Amino acid sequence: MAILRNDADKTLTLLTKNTMYQMKVDDRGVLEHTYYGKKMEYMDMHYYVECIDGASFSPYPVNDKTDDRYSYNHISQELSTSGVGDFRISAIGLRNTDGSYGCEPRFVSAEIRDGKYSLNGLPAFYGDEAQTLVVTLKDTVYDIYFHLYYGVFEEYDLITRSVVVENKTNASIKLEKALSLTLDMPYGSYDMLYFHGRHTRERILERTRIKHARTTVASVRGASSHMHNPFVVIADKNANEDYGSAWGIALVYSGNFEITAEKNLQEKTRVVAGINTENFNYEVPAGESFTAPEVAMVYSANGFANMSNCFHKAIRNNLCRGKFKNAQRPVLINNWEGTYFDFNADKLVSMAHEAAKMGVELFVMDDGWFGKRDNDRCALGDWTPNEEKLQGTLKSLAERINAEGMKFGIWFEPECISPDSDLYRAHPDYALAMPNRTPQQSRHQYVIDMSRKEVRDNIYNQLAKVLSSANISYVKWDFNRHLTDVYSVELPAEKQGEVYHRYMLGVYELLERILTSFPNVLFESCSGGGGRFDCGMLYYMPQVWTSDNSDAIDRLKIQYGTSFAYPVSTMGAHVSVCPNHQNARITPLKTRGNVAYFGTYGLELDVTKMTDDEKAEIARQIVEFKKHYELIQRGDYYRLISPYPEEESLFCAWEVVKPDGSEALACAVRYESDACTAPEFLKLKGLCENKWYTVNDSKEKYLGSALMNAGIKIPYNFFTYPSTLFHIKEA
Numbered sequence: 001m002a003i004l005r006n007d008a009d010k011t012l013t014l015l016t017k018n019t020m021y022q023m024k025v026d027d028r029g030v031l032e033h034t035y036y037g038k039k040m041e042y043m044d045m046h047y048y049v050e051c052i053d054g055a056s057f058s059p060y061p062v063n064d065k066t067d068d069r070y071s072y073n074h075i076s077q078e079l080s081t082s083g084v085g086d087f088r089i090s091a092i093g094l095r096n097t098d099g100s101y102g103c104e105p106r107f108v109s110a111e112i113r114d115g116k117y118s119l120n121g122l123p124a125f126y127g128d129e130a131q132t133l134v135v136t137l138k139d140t141v142y143d144i145y146f147h148l149y150y151g152v153f154e155e156y157d158l159i160t161r162s163v164v165v166e167n168k169t170n171a172s173i174k175l176e177k178a179l180s181l182t183l184d185m186p187y188g189s190y191d192m193l194y195f196h197g198r199h200t201r202e203r204i205l206e207r208t209r210i211k212h213a214r215t216t217v218a219s220v221r222g223a224s225s226h227m228h229n230p231f232v233v234i235a236d237k238n239a240n241e242d243y244g245s246a247w248g249i250a251l252v253y254s255g256n257f258e259i260t261a262e263k264n265l266q267e268k269t270r271v272v273a274g275i276n277t278e279n280f281n282y283e284v285p286a287g288e289s290f291t292a293p294e295v296a297m298v299y300s301a302n303g304f305a306n307m308s309n310c311f312h313k314a315i316r317n318n319l320c321r322g323k324f325k326n327a328q329r330p331v332l333i334n335n336w337e338g339t340y341f342d343f344n345a346d347k348l349v350s351m352a353h354e355a356a357k358m359g360v361e362l363f364v365m366d367d368g369w370f371g372k373r374d375n376d377r378c379a380l381g382d383w384t385p386n387e388e389k390l391q392g393t394l395k396s397l398a399e400r401i402n403a404e405g406m407k408f409g410i411w412f413e414p415e416c417i418s419p420d421s422d423l424y425r426a427h428p429d430y431a432l433a434m435p436n437r438t439p440q441q442s443r444h445q446y447v448i449d450m451s452r453k454e455v456r457d458n459i460y461n462q463l464a465k466v467l468s469s470a471n472i473s474y475v476k477w478d479f480n481r482h483l484t485d486v487y488s489v490e491l492p493a494e495k496q497g498e499v500y501h502r503y504m505l506g507v508y509e510l511l512e513r514i515l516t517s518f519p520n521v522l523f524e525s526c527s528g529g530g531g532r533f534d535c536g537m538l539y540y541m542p543q544v545w546t547s548d549n550s551d552a553i554d555r556l557k558i559q560y561g562t563s564f565a566y567p568v569s570t571m572g573a574h575v576s577v578c579p580n581h582q583n584a585r586i587t588p589l590k591t592r593g594n595v596a597y598f599g600t601y602g603l604e605l606d607v608t609k610m611t612d613d614e615k616a617e618i619a620r621q622i623v624e625f626k627k628h629y630e631l632i633q634r635g636d637y638y639r640l641i642s643p644y645p646e647e648e649s650l651f652c653a654w655e656v657v658k659p660d661g662s663e664a665l666a667c668a669v670r671y672e673s674d675a676c677t678a679p680e681f682l683k684l685k686g687l688c689e690n691k692w693y694t695v696n697d698s699k700e701k702y703l704g705s706a707l708m709n710a711g712i713k714i715p716y717n718f719f720t721y722p723s724t725l726f727h728i729k730e731a
């Protein structure tokens, strides 16, 4: 039983394999949050969150239980609201029909259901093995209901949550704030780990102490963005990979978001997460509901590695969908860095020809195949193959690629439109633009108003026509700018605060339609690299192009940060040319391969320009990668040495291990050089202490505990950026 209801204590307890989450209806009917941490025998944990005395400057509700020590401002709550006495960060800001701003949700009912709830039109974790708890609260004054949905995945220690606000009054209400999560943390001192960045430098880890000021990560770009990821870890101040409490919080959403934490006057920390409040104002008409996106949480009592592995498994098995979620994905070559816009069919076929000989299985034609697109200034929206450039039809090109023994894939950027396009000339209103104001351009393009069905239908029909016209096995779905001038011609003035969210709902609807129509196509999400790497997109597309930066050394930090939430199977990673196109760095081809192995592994360079030795090395890499495919994609993941200097190591290292500990693959990359270095040993994880192992088929055998406690020596190669792969096998 994953969900316990104790009517005597009025508690509701969610139980996973190792964690427990509890809420309690207090004697005023308020749903208090009492505990989220390590699993224990059942007890009513209310003592843990009881308020201290001295509620000065904290208002108290006046009713038959009036007590000036009881304040919404002190109690730990499941759903924090604004306007009626809780001055901490709120999740819900509600403007009633009469203009008043406030609500007081009180318990009505709780229902336990088998299976996981789903959310209409929004991505969400799924699974029959999960259980659902629906707690319904109602405002003390108006017929406004708050349905809190909890999904419990016992095996992965994953708890999800969403909020549905239902308006049963006979007039519209306005949600000015509708965040999905309130998490009141127990007493203590916590850090927030978050993943910031920019284009070509995504998900860089920073760690900060949560103090008595708000710490927020957020996006107002209409996409989750390169700048902040909708995932944070709240952790004990001394937690590390293997030690201490860590609460991972991931939003299953790809648009504007905010995650905020603050320590408050009772020295408790409150965390809220959900849709960003900036330019959010949602009307809920009488009889209708608003659904806030899902939040997924994992608590780990023993550090970050365990937390990451729970997310990895849950994302792989219960978020990604479709036939490719667990299938072996093809090794691909993408022509973007090899040719940019400068190609024709003969060039692509010559690349495919060489790549096929090395063992590459899928050829992806990137940007530039449609309309008049020979640069990034035109043609987005005109999804008609350029038959001059393709030297025939798309079908004929796909056939030529297939004849080389390769599958064929294609690039789209369905959410954008170039001012210089036939689509824009015919329908300028398809672009987001404000009345009387010239909209901003970014990469010479506008964003399409995906909140409109007519617009989505147009794009769907164009995409479906292309995908039906040829043997296409793969789509890269790109999005290369952020939203500005967010205004929809179809909505009245008072509903313009809904457009950001309606845009996202529209994108999700379009994706669902395309995926349903083309279930055999593998989709990879992209947004100028990893600008929309989030659980929302992973529900539709099981892999994401991690970054436009393919330099193996920069990728150490990017893939390291990404791995805190997202599994290796979701991280697009390619071997590209040197000097690297993003930072001019020169790294050994072997190191580029070793880093790309811990992703989807593919190529992104002009293979026709490679030397025979380089081609042989790629052929070797493909064999090696495929040999370890299962282990890499489904093994438990450990970050061994971080890529940051605090480690006082010259290396960054990580490892994947079979869950039974019988086999592991570790990689160490040296990103610094030093003269006369001392030997460094790599301490492995996840092995069986008393079993014997070989390392890279060595004659010598090592005890698991020796490899984990003493480590294996990392060879020091006398050149820049060397790397070593360690294959550890039970002897």
Ligand code: GLA
Binding pocket: 336, 366, 367, 411, 478, 480, 526, 527, 528, 529, 545, 548
């Ligand atoms: C984005 C992508 C690249 C490539 C280009 C094409 O930047 O991240 O991989 O597809 O667009 O314009």
